[in-house]
Amino acid sequence: MAELSRRRLLGAGALVAGSAGAAAVVGPRLVSGAAAVGDPAVEPFYGPHQGGIATVPQGYATLMAFDLRPDHRTAASLRSIMKLWTADAARLTQGLPAIADTEPELATSPARLTVTVGYGPTLFDALRMTGARPATLRELPAFSVDRLEPRWGGAHLLVQLCADSPLPISHAARVLTKNVRSMATVRWIQRGFREPMRPEEPGGSMRNLMGQVDGTVNLAESQFDRFVWDGGEDQPWFAGGTIMVVRRIRAELDTWDQLGRDTKELVVGRTLDSGAPLTGQRESDEPDFDAHVGGIPVIPPNSHIARARHHVDSEQFLRRPYNYDDPPPAGQISDSGLLFLAFQRDPATQFVPVQQRISDGDALNEWVTPVGSATFAMLPGVRDGEYLGQPFLDAV
Amino acid sequence: MAELSRRRLLGAGALVAGSAGAAAVVGPRLVSGAAAVGDPAVEPFYGPHQGGIATVPQGYATLMAFDLRPDHRTAASLRSIMKLWTADAARLTQGLPAIADTEPELATSPARLTVTVGYGPTLFDALRMTGARPATLRELPAFSVDRLEPRWGGAHLLVQLCADSPLPISHAARVLTKNVRSMATVRWIQRGFREPMRPEEPGGSMRNLMGQVDGTVNLAESQFDRFVWDGGEDQPWFAGGTIMVVRRIRAELDTWDQLGRDTKELVVGRTLDSGAPLTGQRESDEPDFDAHVGGIPVIPPNSHIARARHHVDSEQFLRRPYNYDDPPPAGQISDSGLLFLAFQRDPATQFVPVQQRISDGDALNEWVTPVGSATFAMLPGVRDGEYLGQPFLDAV
Numbered sequence: 001m002a003e004l005s006r007r008r009l010l011g012a013g014a015l016v017a018g019s020a021g022a023a024a025v026v027g028p029r030l031v032s033g034a035a036a037v038g039d040p041a042v043e044p045f046y047g048p049h050q051g052g053i054a055t056v057p058q059g060y061a062t063l064m065a066f067d068l069r070p071d072h073r074t075a076a077s078l079r080s081i082m083k084l085w086t087a088d089a090a091r092l093t094q095g096l097p098a099i100a101d102t103e104p105e106l107a108t109s110p111a112r113l114t115v116t117v118g119y120g121p122t123l124f125d126a127l128r129m130t131g132a133r134p135a136t137l138r139e140l141p142a143f144s145v146d147r148l149e150p151r152w153g154g155a156h157l158l159v160q161l162c163a164d165s166p167l168p169i170s171h172a173a174r175v176l177t178k179n180v181r182s183m184a185t186v187r188w189i190q191r192g193f194r195e196p197m198r199p200e201e202p203g204g205s206m207r208n209l210m211g212q213v214d215g216t217v218n219l220a221e222s223q224f225d226r227f228v229w230d231g232g233e234d235q236p237w238f239a240g241g242t243i244m245v246v247r248r249i250r251a252e253l254d255t256w257d258q259l260g261r262d263t264k265e266l267v268v269g270r271t272l273d274s275g276a277p278l279t280g281q282r283e284s285d286e287p288d289f290d291a292h293v294g295g296i297p298v299i300p301p302n303s304h305i306a307r308a309r310h311h312v313d314s315e316q317f318l319r320r321p322y323n324y325d326d327p328p329p330a331g332q333i334s335d336s337g338l339l340f341l342a343f344q345r346d347p348a349t350q351f352v353p354v355q356q357r358i359s360d361g362d363a364l365n366e367w368v369t370p371v372g373s374a375t376f377a378m379l380p381g382v383r384d385g386e387y388l389g390q391p392f393l394d395a396v
Numbered sequence: 397m398a399e400l401s402r403r404r405l406l407g408a409g410a411l412v413a414g415s416a417g418a419a420a421v422v423g424p425r426l427v428s429g430a431a432a433v434g435d436p437a438v439e440p441f442y443g444p445h446q447g448g449i450a451t452v453p454q455g456y457a458t459l460m461a462f463d464l465r466p467d468h469r470t471a472a473s474l475r476s477i478m479k480l481w482t483a484d485a486a487r488l489t490q491g492l493p494a495i496a497d498t499e500p501e502l503a504t505s506p507a508r509l510t511v512t513v514g515y516g517p518t519l520f521d522a523l524r525m526t527g528a529r530p531a532t533l534r535e536l537p538a539f540s541v542d543r544l545e546p547r548w549g550g551a552h553l554l555v556q557l558c559a560d561s562p563l564p565i566s567h568a569a570r571v572l573t574k575n576v577r578s579m580a581t582v583r584w585i586q587r588g589f590r591e592p593m594r595p596e597e598p599g600g601s602m603r604n605l606m607g608q609v610d611g612t613v614n615l616a617e618s619q620f621d622r623f624v625w626d627g628g629e630d631q632p633w634f635a636g637g638t639i640m641v642v643r644r645i646r647a648e649l650d651t652w653d654q655l656g657r658d659t660k661e662l663v664v665g666r667t668l669d670s671g672a673p674l675t676g677q678r679e680s681d682e683p684d685f686d687a688h689v690g691g692i693p694v695i696p697p698n699s700h701i702a703r704a705r706h707h708v709d710s711e712q713f714l715r716r717p718y719n720y721d722d723p724p725p726a727g728q729i730s731d732s733g734l735l736f737l738a739f740q741r742d743p744a745t746q747f748v749p750v751q752q753r754i755s756d757g758d759a760l761n762e763w764v765t766p767v768g769s770a771t772f773a774m775l776p777g778v779r780d781g782e783y784l785g786q787p788f789l790d791a792v
Contacts, residue, residue, distance in 0.1 A: 102607070102652075102653040103605070103653075104607070105603060105607050105668060105669055106603065106607055109591070165589075165591055166721070167589070167603070167719070170605055170721040170732065171605075174605075174729070174730055174732070177729040177730075178729060181729055186724065186729060188723075189723040189724070191723075193562045195505070195561055195563045207501060207502065207563070209499070209502070209566055209567075209570075210499065211498070211499030211500075211501050211502055253570065257498040257499075272501060323566070325562070325569075327585040327587075328582065328585075333570070333573040333574060333577055334570055336566065
């Protein structure tokens, strides 16, 4: 087809002088973006962990879930995909075109692009390698608040793409998908964006589309080894990986907007303007759940912060949320909410107890609805010369 | 419902001290974005023309098309909508919450937000005010390349929202839609993004998702009075307005990516890396359509730049394109292309001859497909104390 088109174009069938432009391979250059001012615009690819987890959250995220085609549910096909994605990610994140990149110029401004690859629980079943699945990788239990739509469910593979501009994400999504299309199909794509509360703290909290300050309570980098990175105790190949929880949480803005401002603040347990707990002045102030006025708690025990907070030390995990705002279905005016992305060693002891407490009695439940839920084992990082998932595929 | 929830939340039914936070009205503050570095983050709202047309293109655009509900196809309802949108836009563009804004904090970083309102040809029919329609506002003729999907067609009303961040766009979209939902329904929403080729020239060309440099040939500000702004000759109320053409042009990336690089460059007539014409060295070089090598034109006469360029002076118009990249339908891997947005006094003499020439024989046609098409009369600007469309509604 390309040659046919070429002949049609040239008409006379002759090559035209001066038209053979070689792909210019341009090195990374700095771009300025809201979250990247003063930061390098390139995130490292190689290392003990994949990027896009401990990385200061970029402004945009695209999650792509894939299923292996029925005739490619084999270790050999998975190995091919992992080699392709590793080669693509190693180059694209550094501002270099992918091998045989058909739009190489779209690669030159990565804007802190990260590519993060994970395996869903069903992959291990599909490959008949159930014994190699990390014990911490399980579907989440059903929560009574869930109204899950199957279209946002689990999948064999996940790719998380994050950057400070949508352009390198679009390009990377196309490259990674195109290169594996004969072996895998796209199950879903979810997109989000975030803007830090304070531009000078790009890794800090953000404001969600309900107007709340979101992500105030989060891990410090010193806590990652304890709470985020798998130690390989169960599956040695998984050392340095982490379990990702993806929850698509729809905001019921039509009813939320009917609430008065003070009611909203009681629901959340924080003020809307600064994000300070109702017992404090600043966002960073520790909430005082014991404070009472006239015998009534200042922060209601069923407020969101009272339920979502870790009650025991072990319930902590990394939050890396994004807003979503998709075109609404016919007859409605919004389809907005939160891509709640959480990373931890073991959801069963970290995320699940918190979510159970939320499900059992968070006042906010009336205005938010989980419509999607999935878990993925995000692979350990790689060294130059290795491919993503190699320790797993070498072991099977 | 709000009161019921409030009671449920409070349990004891008492008001809690310290929880009544007043909405903080915060003035505009500077945000840094790719296209806004060094620029003020607030665009003026009042003036002879609406913002979002001559405005240096922001990084993100959302177009919302509305139809009046059957029982609101009256001048009175249109006037209500115009007053609401004017009040909302005048505040939101300046970083101030809308009146009774339920998420006022989302308004404080407008990131150069502009709100631009237009009327579709069918509005004048629906209102039985056909005599007040500008003669230049017509549906476009059918082009043989068109494969138009009805879901992306014309509508009674258009709102274009542009900003350097998606957050103020999401907020403005919600406010503007919510306030008129009893009178109008959303027909479609289209979203796009762009990144300037050179960060130091935010108003210059961009790179589209086919890898081409897009928007090189464009109007200088000194040409706007001649080519963009209506002079009110036909309809005095329309003086200072302009006609917008919205074309949704799908990129056929799967086949485009099969082409060799030199073929792509012959199709476009420009090199892919710098965007220079095949007869030049720099993007800004004038193409030399008379240059031949061995009797063959260096820039093929059916290349895109040869067809899309104005052949007579009067065919010029303002291009303000955005990329789109939506989740693909099942079984496909991309749904990407261009939101081609053009502004001119009269499409019949400016856009249409160019598009007819493209339709008749542009080599690029094989890899791009127009799937949506609509035209709108974008209203003149307003002064403080007026509302958008007031000269029209005062005249009828």
